Amino acid sequence: MDVQKGDPVAVPMSEAVTPLSKLRAWRPTLRVRPETAKSIGIALLSLALGVVAWHWAAAVNLKLVVDFQNVPGPIRVFTAFWGHLQTEIFYTHIYVSMRRILISYSLAVVIGIALGLMMGRSRFARAFIMPYIEIVRPIPAVAWIPLAILMWPTEESSIIYITFLGAVFPIILNTLHGVEQTPEVLVRAARTRGAARSAIFRHVVVPAALPSISAGLAIGMGVSWFSLLAGEIISGQYGIGYFTWDAYSLINYQDIVVGMLVIGGLGTLSTYAVRQITAPLLAWQKRTR
Numbered sequence: 001m002d003v004q005k006g007d008p009v010a011v012p013m014s015e016a017v018t019p020l021s022k023l024r025a026w027r028p029t030l031r032v033r034p035e036t037a038k039s040i041g042i043a044l045l046s047l048a049l050g051v052v053a054w055h056w057a058a059a060v061n062l063k064l065v066v067d068f069q070n071v072p073g074p075i076r077v078f079t080a081f082w083g084h085l086q087t088e089i090f091y092t093h094i095y096v097s098m099r100r101i102l103i104s105y106s107l108a109v110v111i112g113i114a115l116g117l118m119m120g121r122s123r124f125a126r127a128f129i130m131p132y133i134e135i136v137r138p139i140p141a142v143a144w145i146p147l148a149i150l151m152w153p154t155e156e157s158s159i160i161y162i163t164f165l166g167a168v169f170p171i172i173l174n175t176l177h178g179v180e181q182t183p184e185v186l187v188r189a190a191r192t193r194g195a196a197r198s199a200i201f202r203h204v205v206v207p208a209a210l211p212s213i214s215a216g217l218a219i220g221m222g223v224s225w226f227s228l229l230a231g232e233i234i235s236g237q238y239g240i241g242y243f244t245w246d247a248y249s250l251i252n253y254q255d256i257v258v259g260m261l262v263i264g265g266l267g268t269l270s271t272y273a274v275r276q277i278t279a280p281l282l283a284w285q286k287r288t289r
Contacts, residue, residue: 072254077261080254094262096238097228101270104160105224108167112220113213116175120209121201126176137169141227145234159231159239166227167220174216178209214278221274225267240266 051074056062058073072080084090119126141162148158182205190200232241244259 070253072257076254077257081258081261084255084258090243093238093240093243094266097232097240098266100156100160100163100228100232100239101221101224104163104228105167105221107160108164108171108220108224109217112168112171112216113175116172116213116216117179117201117206117209119172120176120179121205133169133172136165141166141230142234145231148231155237159228162231163224163228167224170219170223171213171216174212174219175209178212178216179205181212182208210278210281214275214282217274217278218271221271222267225263225270229263 055073055075057068058071060068062068115129119129144162144165145158148161149155152158152161186204186208187200190204195203228239229241229244232239233245240259240262244256244263247253247255247259
């Protein structure tokens with residue numbers, strides 16, 4: 001029998017697609033590239049070997065160039081860390097530090113990218129601003145603490161200011177570098193097609209500078225944690241940096257290591273978050289390879 005267009009067609013039950021069959025056919029897939037899995041495995045192995053070496057050096061009180069006599073082993077540190085997880089004040093220290101990082105880093109991102117783009121496109125702006133950057137940038141965060149306390153009305157604002165200084169300079173310089181590395185041939189091609197300067201800036205210069213801007217944002221996040229630690233040690237009452245310094249004052253060695261590891265973990269996670277946020281803006285790089 002011929003089947004005319006529009007006539008219903010009987011489908012065998014074995015071939016019919018029902019919601020239940022779709023549900024059965026669905027399988028959650030988590031695709032991990034072999035290269036990525038290998039890198040993760042090597043990283044985990046490296047960390048495990050590091051913990052084993054740390055445990056051995058602390059257990060035998062190794063004294064070879066570095067003295068491990070007073071360095072707590074990983075078991076003591078983990079026990080102390082687990083104990084702090086049961087207290088509310090420990091989460092307060094982490095929250096205060098994260099809040100300071102968020103405020104200071106956000107300011108550094110806005111001001112740093114704006115100044116970097118401005119300096120990259122204007123010779124006058126670069127000649128005017130660069131001397132201040134070259135003079136202020138080498139000054140360590142610790143050296144700013146006395147003056148910051150005098151300049152700002154509260155300890156909180158002085159700590160945010162010091163953290164901001166640590167983050168803003170890598171962002172400025174990397175943004176400037178990215179603008180300077182914009183291929184001139186792309187700018188000329190846009191001009192020959194009648195593009196205005198503002199359009200060239202938005203659609204040519206900024207996209208070309210995004211890889212360097214992304215690198216500067218990641219570096220700035222790492223430096224901001226270093227600067228935050230310096231500020232909290234001297235003039236803070238809360239924060240993971242203050243927690244670490246207070247542990248040193250009380251000769252509580254395991255808490256010193258706990259604070260250091262928490263700072264390292266938070267810094268790693270925040271830098272990873274920055275890279276994940278900027279990754280969609282760099283998707284065009286994979287398409288052009």
